[in-house]
Amino acid sequence: MNAIPEHVRIVEVGPRDGLQNEKTIVPAAIKIELIERLADCGLQTIEATSFVSPKWVPQLADATEVYQGIRKREGVRYPVLVPNLQGYDRARAVGADGVAVFTAASEAFNRKNTNATIDESIDRFVPVLQRAREDGVRVRGYLSTVLGCPFQGDVPLSDVVRVSKRLHELGCAEISLGDTIGVGTPDKARAMLRAVAAEVPMDALAVHFHNTYGHALENITACLEEGVRIVDSSVSGAGGCPYAPGATGNVASEDVVYMLHGMGIETGVDLPRLVETGLWLGRQLGHRNVTSPALAHPG
Ligand code: HMG
Ligand code: MG
Numbered sequence: 001m002n003a004i005p006e007h008v009r010i011v012e013v014g015p016r017d018g019l020q021n022e023k024t025i026v027p028a029a030i031k032i033e034l035i036e037r038l039a040d041c042g043l044q045t046i047e048a049t050s051f052v053s054p055k056w057v058p059q060l061a062d063a064t065e066v067y068q069g070i071r072k073r074e075g076v077r078y079p080v081l082v083p084n085l086q087g088y089d090r091a092r093a094v095g096a097d098g099v100a101v102f103t104a105a106s107e108a109f110n111r112k113n114t115n116a117t118i119d120e121s122i123d124r125f126v127p128v129l130q131r132a133r134e135d136g137v138r139v140r141g142y143l144s145t146v147l148g149c150p151f152q153g154d155v156p157l158s159d160v161v162r163v164s165k166r167l168h169e170l171g172c173a174e175i176s177l178g179d180t181i182g183v184g185t186p187d188k189a190r191a192m193l194r195a196v197a198a199e200v201p202m203d204a205l206a207v208h209f210h211n212t213y214g215h216a217l218e219n220i221t222a223c224l225e226e227g228v229r230i231v232d233s234s235v236s237g238a239g240g241c242p243y244a245p246g247a248t249g250n251v252a253s254e255d256v257v258y259m260l261h262g263m264g265i266e267t268g269v270d271l272p273r274l275v276e277t278g279l280w281l282g283r284q285l286g287h288r289n290v291t292s293p294a295l296a297h298p299g
Pocket of ligand 1: 017020050051052053054055056057081083084086087088090102113114115142143144145178179180208210240241242243
């Protein structure tokens with residue numbers, strides 16, 4: 001077991017993972033306000049939007065308008081999701097200097113999400129990585145379904161390790177290991193991270209837990225003990241992948257920050273302000289995540 005860290009970097013994915021799965025399309029002005037409010041909370045990495053096909057994800061078809069509308073803060077990164085060179089070009093046209101590519105450890109999910117095999121999806125973003133290198137753009141790689149797939153069921157650890165290693169070798173500075181449908185439990189999360197970390201340096205790994213069965217915080221704790229220092233989360237627990245049936249939102253950022261601060265770990269995030277932002281978002285979306293303890297007891 002590793003020592004509990006002094007600091008954890010939170011990657012706030014709400015504006016992208018959260019809003020991509022909303023039934024109604026959130027106006028660009030609200031998305032921009034959300035991103036600015038999150039920066040006001042002290043979050044230093046805010047995944048802003050996604051330059052995927054607007055036919056596949058109409059919720060984020062306004063990516064250009066949103067990205068251009070954000071007043072960028074010194075010291076805050078605003079990476080965006082891109083599936084291919086077309087997305088990369090759209091992102092670069094508005095000045096994005098950090099992108100995230102994505103694939104999965106299960107063929108069945110990857111096919112539904114990107115209309116491609118794992119290898120084909122990687123072939124699509126190999127030129128993105130090449131261009132990013134030339135342009136000095138930082139690339140994060142997402143690996144979905146690391147603890148289970150909505151179509152295939154169990155996902156062999158060897159597949160998770162193989163694709164993570166490939167993403168790292170291709171030049172992804174950071175690899176986010178996604179429990180897309182939130183089926184993980186602490187022991188499985190720990191074993192998965194340990195296996196990947198045998199091939200990819202731990203400081204290049206992040207964890208991304210959806211909270212379908214309410215185990216995300218325990219899974220994060222297990223992964224912190226295993227040595228991870230980068231945690232993805234989504235304000236108010238919004239989120240889900242439109243191509244992962246049954247998956248609910250990401251673990252709520254408020255809950256993660258509350259837990260980390262309680263463990264004596266710094267995040268740089270102003271918790272009361274984040275709680276207020278989560279409540280504000282709930283009002284904009286017409287719902288409230290009352291399951292979040294931090295939301296129920298702000299302050
Ligand atoms: P395709 O239909 O196979 O692609 O989709 P295509 O290359 O044949 O193009 C079809 C049409 O899409 C063409 O337009 C292209 O121009 C257009 P048409 O000629 O028909 O008018 N197109 C684009 N337009 C704008 N921007 C682009 C783009 N690319 C193609 N970048 C594709 C393949 C990958 C594009 C599609 O499947 C797609 O966009 N999928 C994205 C699905 C998605 O966003 N899922 C959610 C994000 S992943 C996630 O949430 C998991 C994560 O959170 C981690 C976890 O939880 O596990 C990251
Ligand atoms: Mg996700």
